[in-house]
Amino acid sequence: MSRRQAVSPKCISRLSLYGRLLSTGVGSTSGRVYSHELARLAGVSAAQVRRDIMGLGCSGTPNTGYDVQALGSIITEYIHTPEGQRVALVGVGNLGKAILTYFSHGSKTRLRLVAAFDTARDKTGRVLHGCRCHPMEEMSDVIRRENITVGIITVPADVAQQTADALINAGVTGILNCAPVALQVPARVYVENLDITIKLETVAFFARSGRPQADG
Amino acid sequence: MSRRQAVSPKCISRLSLYGRLLSTGVGSTSGRVYSHELARLAGVSAAQVRRDIMGLGCSGTPNTGYDVQALGSIITEYIHTPEGQRVALVGVGNLGKAILTYFSHGSKTRLRLVAAFDTARDKTGRVLHGCRCHPMEEMSDVIRRENITVGIITVPADVAQQTADALINAGVTGILNCAPVALQVPARVYVENLDITIKLETVAFFARSGRPQADG
DNA sequence: CATAGTTTGTTATGCAATTCACAACGTTAC
DNA sequence: GTAACGTTGTGAATTGCATAACAAACTATG
Structure with a gap:
């Protein structure tokens, strides 16, 4: 096209x-x-x-x-693609919930957040903000079945790498990483980092030295 | 220094x-x-x-x-500065809470999140994750009294601009904006945007065209 | 119809940031 | 002591990105 x-x-x-x-x-x-x-x-x-x-x-x-x-x-x-791409979120903590809310609220984008994953048994099986939450063990199956190509990582830092590995193994080729670690991934996988601490420290620095506008 | x-x-x-x-x-x-x-x-x-x-x-x-x-x-x-800079968060929704949690957990940084603001009466007056939540009307006073120089905006998009204005009026010179709008601010104020939708759409795009690594 | 005024599409210029390349230097082995 | 190796610090080259600049094109107007 x-x-x-x-x-x-x-x-x-x-x-x-x-x-x-x-x-x-x-x-x-x-x-x-x-x-x-x-x-x-x-x-x-x-x-x-x-x-x-x-x-x-x-x-x-x-x-x-x-x-x-x-x-x-x-x-x-x-x-976007005509059909729209499908997205999974891993880690339904505060940040994960915030993102789920974002996308349940009249989502103007073609992206569809169609699956969530977590370890906590009180979350799995339930439907949160219009998105079903699965246990981690089902990740590979669900991602393949639902044809998911993008993953959002909102798990604690110490399990972020293994989460990324699991997502990639299941076929995901793009990752939005919200955990404060630099992921090691194969070259074909695209990663974008959303590191709040880094962002905030950068803001704090330029809040006193009065530097130019720049965002990401 | x-x-x-x-x-x-x-x-x-x-x-x-x-x-x-x-x-x-x-x-x-x-x-x-x-x-x-x-x-x-x-x-x-x-x-x-x-x-x-x-x-x-x-x-x-x-x-x-x-x-x-x-x-x-x-x-x-x-x-950082020797004393560390002081930070305020406006908007204690899911995203705001997630950030509060980040910084209450063993915060390795010198930045101190010392005040939160919200309109909801069930949140104001309480202490959330070690951070006191004030009503909006007290913003100017608290920011001056606590010597706060950095603000985090996690309010809905339609009130983000007025929140920014209020923060800047109170003396804040750096803003981390998590609302999906481009803020209009004077040149001396430094703004960094954290737009999850934009990030996610970028990831989705390169998830299929296999482009190079880049983050923000 | 011609002329004035604005905005687009695109090329050229300039700048900043990353990579390259290598001399200087410290360490280690013998 | 000295030779060989590996890493740092940094000037030069290169790449990429954003600003500037301008010709072509369209509308409006009389």
Whole structure:
């Protein structure tokens, strides 16, 4: 389908953000939007926005900007598969529950959080926020059966690596790791880390030295 | 202590990670560690590690590597203030609670989460995970009195901007924003975004196109 | 129809950050 | 003591990313 070219993770993240902005009432009156409007809302430059959009077959017209609906569709089609990918979450602690809540609440994305896993017997077997919680032993079976390709790790640090190994063995090729450890994974698996302590220490550092804006 | 020169957020994040690795039993037998060992554990190149360390007054010796304790101390002193900075959290939902738990559990960092804020009356006045929860109206007073410089935003998206405004008015100069919106803040305030949906969509994308490692 | 004004698409420029490469140096073995 | 090896510190090269800049194109207007 669409041309898959070398795109950076940062670019995909921005496209994801543009997509959300477009679907939450930007330019709702005119049905159109300028690059500099999106830029302001996303906190980037207008040139950045145009360049990102260029990478996926443009659709704007000079002097009138982009059609909100059309651009939104193109971004969604580019980022997602038609069917949408299926996601599993491992570790139903506070953080895991928070993420489950995020995705049960009117989830605007095509991603589907279809399975959770935990060791605690009082959680397994139940349905939490519209998502069934399985015991760890069933991980391999469920992931294969449900055709899950993405895993979220929200377990304690000391079992994060073995959790990652289990997910990868079951066929997962992308991991969002919220545990404070650097996972060792084969090259074909993509990992993104969400380390709150690191983020917070970085914020604290620049809170006193007054440095430039940057996010992730 | 003093700010030597312009360091990037990414560099600080890596230093934070090195610091944690050093404090959690790396090279515990010899008391020393090589750059390539740290590199492997952190998921970066050895040259990267050496260069990062170079930026804060080196301390390694050829052929024996770095003294674990000494390097750990130098990194801590560089990233943190001697007293440690004080942090407030706004929004005690699932995500807020998860973060409170993180920091009550043996917190290895010098950062202190000393106040929480929420609108719900059943939470305010109580002490949650060793952290007192105040009503929103007291935010300005508490932040000034407790000398808080960093804020964590874990409120719903539609009130994130006004929460940020309130924090900044009270004197906060660094914000970790976990709400899915791009905050508009004055240039002197440093913001880092922790957007789970964006991260997850990025992971999902590269889970199928098999692209390179990268994190935030 | 022509002209003015704006915005897009894209190329070129500049900058920052990572990797490369190697000289200097400490350690160890003999 | 000295030679061989391995690691550090760092200048140079390279890569990647973001800003700047501009030609082409579209709309509006009279």
